[in-house]
Amino acid sequence: MNKQAILWVLRLLVGGLFIFSGLIKVNDPVGTAIKLEEYFDVFSNDIAGFFYAFKPFALYIATALVVAEVVLGLMLILGVKLKQTIWALGLMILFFTFLTFYSAYFNKVTDCGCFGDAIKLTPWESFYKDIILLVMISFLFIFRKDLPEETPKWASVSAVVSLILSLGLAVWAIQNLPFIDFRAYKNGVSIPTNMQPSAPLQYTYVMKKGGETFKFDQYPTDESYEFVEMVLKNPEALPKISDFAAWNAESDQTEFLFAGNKVVILSSNMSKMSDANLDALTELVKSLEGAPVDVVFMAAATQEEIDAFLSKNNWSVIGLQADATVVKTIMRANPGIMILKDGVVMEKFHHNNTPEATDVLDFFL
Template sequence: MHKLIIKTSRILFGLVFVFSGFVKGIDVLGFNYKMVDYLESFHLDFLQFTTLPSSFLLPFIEFAIGAALITGVCLNIASILGFAFMSFFTLLTAYIWKYNPVQDCGCFGDALVISNAETFLKNIFLFTLAVIILKYRKTTFDNCKTTRKSSFVAMCIFMVSVMTYSYTHLPIVDFRPFKEGVNIPEAMKTPEGAEQDIYENVYYYKNINSRELEQFNDTNYPWQDTINYVFDHMDEPKLIKKGFTPPINDFRVENREKQDVSNFFLTNPEYGFLWVSYNMNKADKDAFKASEALAEWAKSNNISFIGLTSTSLSTIDQLKEQYNLSFDILNADETMLKTVVRANPGIVLMKNGTIIKKWNANHIPENFSIELLNKLEKELN
């Protein structure tokens, strides 16, 4: 029984670390965005230059620790690193649970979103496993067999390959609401009868007779008793139960006059391309030439090609002139654009509000044709 507990702890801990590292590693840019959010919430913006390298390194280390524990390779190092990881992140998530600086810890990327309280409890459990693994690391089986080492190396090579491809192209698995095949208007709907958010309100009324300030809630506040009470103020409503939230609730595109023109993209019955760059200053400028070539092809075939960015209008105009970009570029929310496509810039093919295909602008097909678009749409269905 003693050995069974140790082995179960090791395998379970390893599986969680492999899964956690993998789902972050297939979405390096998404993990990078989350790390930027962390640094901003802790007022450590000056460290943002470290986020991209860390977005590769941390998921790989996490995956490698898990792989080592599963295969039984380098158990001494893996158990020490696993304990160190959990010591740090248990303390960090305890702070996040208490002060709520970010809404989502990003522990499992977009694959599994859990609350800050659930994250802390999860880490308490994993920390317990880490202690068991560390304490009994020398009582497990010999870790020098070639087959185990080969398995460990193969897993690590696989992880590096997946991370590299996902960063240079797009994530091999898309867990976000704007994945291929999603119809945006449908994903924006709230079903009839869906649960609504429930808030708790606290009201303060002054007792006219005693001149004291008294506290009330929604069930007993004396709004009709104008003889004995007069309203003073109320606290900010507190969310006590989250209701249904549509998968997509932030799709909004504005023209240069700040008018909402989202409906065009949601109802256009023909093929249309979206060129997405959440920040044109940070975009890969080498991809601009290929983007313009696709825009010219689209124009010659009467297909809309419109850019979306959160960049200021003056910067848009400057960069359009500098890189000879002929297509219109409209404004949208930065966070939404980061969610639409994990590339800067990226290309999205749509029809009737449905996302048919997405590309990193550095890896778009060289020979576009109407037949190719039709083929992509058929493959989706």
């Protein structure tokens, strides 16, 4: 294979991977913003305090990054301003490699979100993936003089169209909800079922005796063995949901949420909760009074804050507390609405798309 063929294959591989990664995250820019906020928190504590100043702009930065991944990947394949494109991709992969190395080495952010929620990679897997990409982009950079210098007009037009489309899709996903939900709380999922192992968990027991290491499928009855560790043999059977909980001042209310018909209004941060459609939410709450459904306001806040909000807006609903990370995972809107029937997610709504009471009740027929 000659040099030009190798360069073309590298362009396809690098560009295709950037497009794939970008499209998954264009589907959910809010998820990428949440991940960036985690990094900014870690960096502000470990490196320099100024990183905290980036948190309010996380969604804008996330949107720019995911759109850039798609557009630059396409530009690389189509041959649009290749030298500048390779420079941009090189800087981007250096940034990503730093993030994934930091996650892996210091065990700070255990999921980099490289492929959103669609493909989960460990921090080290993410880092190795970025190293491979860095090597390929470096090869393109070294031999950039051998790449075509002229940009076909149709390719430039295609790049502009991809910019407009990907930006439009990202904005739509922010103002509504992700087109495709890859999370453990997607429509049709039974939350209580996802909280249980999909199969009996199997372990290997690592023991020591006389300086030798032994492995057993069952814990040995011979007390002369010294326990070393217990290794899970089928991690794929672990519960997909391990941290869901809801509670109030009285007690845990998780099982209550899984019983019967529930309309759950969620807020991951009450101080940042949008009031743009509060009137529509209030109308929904009032319209469901007396209906065979429990309306619940579940927020990552103190019970006092929740009760004060309910009193201020005259909502006669049940107020529950929840973990902020869990609420963000369930709902990419603040506030948002989740329809539950016996613990099964029937539908989720952004507050911009607050449904009518009649539409909600149709889910319980």
